[in-house]
Amino acid sequence: SSDLSTSELARKYFYDYYPDEKMPIFTNPCHDEMLMNLWNGNRSMCRIFPQFLIVGPQKTGTTALYSMLSQHPDLHPSKKNFITYEELQFFSNDTIYLNGINWYLDQFDSDNIVSEWSMNFEKSATYFDSILAMKRIKALLPNIRLIMILTEPGARAYSRYQHEIARTNQTINFDDLLQLNHNHSSNQFHLKERCLQPGHYAEYLRQWLNYFPSKQIYIIDGDAFRYDPRTILNDIQIRFLQLKNPINSSKLVKFNRKKGFFCPISNKNHFQCLGNSKGRRYEKMSSYSREYLNNYYLLHNQKLIQFLRNNNYSLPLWLTFFNRTQL
Template structure:
């Protein structure tokens, strides 16, 4: 009825609405009832519970939305990331971010209280703060910053993140400049590293149970439930095919960059130089050979700033007891099906296959 001529002017809108109700009452079996808006919303969400969670959109991405904004709100100089490092955890994402930020045309978000470099926005605790809060974390980005990057390492395996991220940053798939980076490590090494990470933080389960005990428990074991949260955080991020396939539901392969985490750790210069090309960043006056240095005491590469070597904190590259052969064999068997699925997916979409996966 809103398409009728002169709707909203004079008395036609009221007339049309009134007669629509009379028509339904007289000529259909529909029983119309009136309830307060708040109660109506409760009835709606009881019927469609999947729609209870709010999805934030980019208010400036659509001309129709911009016209609805208050005169006090402007879309001028809105800065949003066009590169998201999604994880997973314990694959080298912090090093990747620090290396990227060496380039003069790259910047990232402000540090967030409680989570430092990570925004924890899409599917995280900060999502309820909305679009305004998110975009305010990038206000320092200058015009020469060709790449604005955000890194949150648990985006990768969060089942709601791809949808939420796409809705705000990739509306209608028009933002083809947006890139998603995931680091693909051997899932056995990643799972063991996460266990040791939690143990170093005095997690009660990790300090009580050995990795052999933790990963061998089965449903029905007396201690299975109490240990399951840690076990799942160790194991599930390594279901790479499942997670990458979910990201592909919202982003085409051309917008997703998968990096071999082991190759990155051993030869970051080569990986980063290629990444600059993939991101169309200028390389004529910048190269990583003169900006990265291997530090034997740390066991990994660090950045060089103004002639001084700067490494990540003590929590990065932590040394711990090597994984036993028996546990590696056990976890290799556990991940075998997932790895074969990943290899099939990578070949289907013509992604590069990481070296550790070639034997599958």
């Protein structure tokens, strides 16, 4: 009503009626003439937007995939970012998102786009389990191609735990962590959640499909990828990204005995294995943890099998095995 001042009105609007609108959502000026006129950018910048994203989840081999694809001369990853290490996390982190579209475009090297078949891309493993990220990606990049990697979720949870233990001075062992419930120190319980939650693959995939058609989503069997990424790298280049100049993946990666993994190969034919924090060596999880995780993920994995079948995706090997032994 006219009795309210502008700021009171704004308060009422954003706090009482439409709290979801407190955060802006950026749509793409390249798809909208009116926005294009308002934007402090220009049409030539439209080519800088990434053509595909590696969205995660964390600890499934996303860094390996990112650096292997980066060896292809037509594929250009986002520039190194010193705030969030190698990941932009633009769509999943509110503060970073508020930097806006021009900031996002600045994270890619515009000189890279030399030919019409060059593609920019980025990987942020935090996108996979973020509904907000799905919404924001859809608004800005509706035609984007998305790559996700699924590893056996129990092993993924354990890898996440190892990552946290190595990075911080937490000392809790994995068996104890899994036994925590809401009543325990919220920090430790939060860690348990971070280990387990992203492995609810079917729930998140269903959400992704609410925003994107399955032909825009490529799902990798993470265990197969870790064992030998070559077939997968060829398939991504040819079938999914339809690159003009696919490169035989034996030229992009080679097995490195010392590392115990396939490593990217530079154009001077040198190994560029990932750092020590990727492909860590740690002891096997206890049979208690293994059993806990098998039970914990039983329903999730059943739902995942259904989901993949319904959407014409092939089952990852670890799920076929699970299928035979546990259903």
